[in-house]
Amino acid sequence: MHLPPHAVRPDYAGGSVLNLAATLGAHHGVPTHHAAYRHPLPLHGARHVVLIVVDALGAGQLRDAITRGDAPTLASLTPTPGPVTSVFPSTTMAALTTLHTARAPAEHGYLGLTVWLDEAQAVVNLIRLYDVYTHTPLADAGFLAAVPSLYRQMRDRGVAAHVVMPAAYQHSVLTRWACDGAEYHPYAQPEETPALTAATLQPGQPSYTLVYFPDYDLICHGSGPDSPEAHAELRRTDRIVADLLAALPTNGDTLVVLTADHGQSAQLPDGYVDAITKKVMKTALRGPVAGEERAAYLRPQPGHHAEIAALLAPHATLLTADDAWTGGLFGPPAHADPRLRPRVGDLIAVPHPGHAIRRPTSPAPMPGLHGGWTAEEMLVPVLSARI
Structure with missing residues (x-):
């Protein structure tokens, strides 16, 4: 599989969020299915682990924020001594699910915001759980729970598992599976997270707590990752993390790790590619385009593969789904679940930097995107503190 020079390949051999999750799980006794995280973490003797996930905080974005003086708290934490990647595609559905399960996208099956589901014979939005073309709800979503959550496995081993996440996400199908086994601590405003997180650390029992901040990603999508609004939100997040650290007991029993699921890249309006029209979708494709605007999964009609490739080749790197x-x-091939392979279609198009593939089912253009394999999207920070 040949990738272009600008592509950052996910480092599943020890330098990705998959390996980070596997190592944190192994610390609390969960059998690991993947290589250990290769960078040192002060885990020895830690009874409590707190994993903070700031959605879309790419390594480059954090570096720029520290240079601006916007993230003094994050700057005070110990950075990992080498690059760390997201998974592919570099999107929340794939990467956050990996952090919840310590499994690669090719194992847990959440391979993008929308995927082809053989079980439904449709391209389905995995958040809203409906056919993206007809909006018909998915009748049965039970089969989507392909692997156990980290939290269930920890709880079965006597470790108290917790998630501190927005109240709006508490009852979704994805949350009920990916956070199975964890006590859910909902919040309305992120300023509530320090007190909620501190309450999860009890002296008599080892614990694992994931704290999730989604707002930075939402603002980057809506205003752009380099916008004043995004900078302000990161300053807010830095203050909240400072309060969270101050709220935790300082007896040396707790390891705090901060990371992101992916980064964000700025997207200009003229970089959107309108090659997949309704006519093309109806005549040359077997159903809607799936995946992400920065990582598209296509199912060409027999005899139309060359036509689709010719439309997209000027704007994207193309590779067969089998080769990918x-x-x-999508994860180490030895662990990939072959039943999930159809979800990524037959042809994968990863747009060149600055490009995005718009399709008839796309939302309005956004000034911030992710999902592809540029450094802005793929490289994430890992910071730690033992307190």
Whole structure:
């Protein structure tokens, strides 16, 4: 599998969020299915682990924020001594689910915001759980729970598992599966998270707590990752993390790790590609385009593969889904679940930097996107503190 020079390949051999999750799980006794995280973490003797996930905080975005003076708290934490990648695609559905399960996208099956589901014979939005073309609800979503959550496995081993997440997410199908086994601590405003997190650390029992901040990602999508609004939100997040650290007991029993699921890249309006029209979708494709605007999954009609490739080749790197799957783009091939392979279609188009593939089912253009394999999207920070 040949990737272009600008592509950052997910480092499932020890330098990705998959390996980070596997190592944190292994610390609390969960059998690991993947290589250990290769960078040192002060885990020895830690009874409590707190994992903070700031959605869309790419390593480059954090570096720029520290240079601006916007993130003094994050600057005070110990950075990992080497690059860390997201998974592919570099999107929340794939990467946050990996952090919840310590499994690669090719194992847990959440391979993008929308995927082809053989079980439904449709391209389905995995958040809203409906056919993206007809909006018909998915009748049965039970089959989507392909692997156990980290939290269930920890709780079965006597470790108290917690998630501190927005109240709006508490009852979704994805949350009920991915956070199975964890006590859910909902919040209305992120300023509530310090007190909620501190309450999860009890002296008599080892614990694992994931704290999730989604707002930075939402603002980057709506205003752009380099916007004043995004900078202000990151300053707010930094203050909240400072309060969270101050709220935790300082007896040396707790390891705090901060990371992101992916980064964000700025997207100009003229970089959107309108190659997949309704006519093309109806005549040359077997159903809607799936995946992400920065990582599209297509199912060409027989005899139309060359036509689709010609439309997209000027704007994107094209590779067959078989090559991407067996080449380890979605996770180590030895662990990939072959039943999930159809979800990424037959042809994968990863737009060149600055481009995005719009389709008839796309939302309005956004000034911030992710999902592809540029450094802005793929490289994430890992910071830690033992307190």
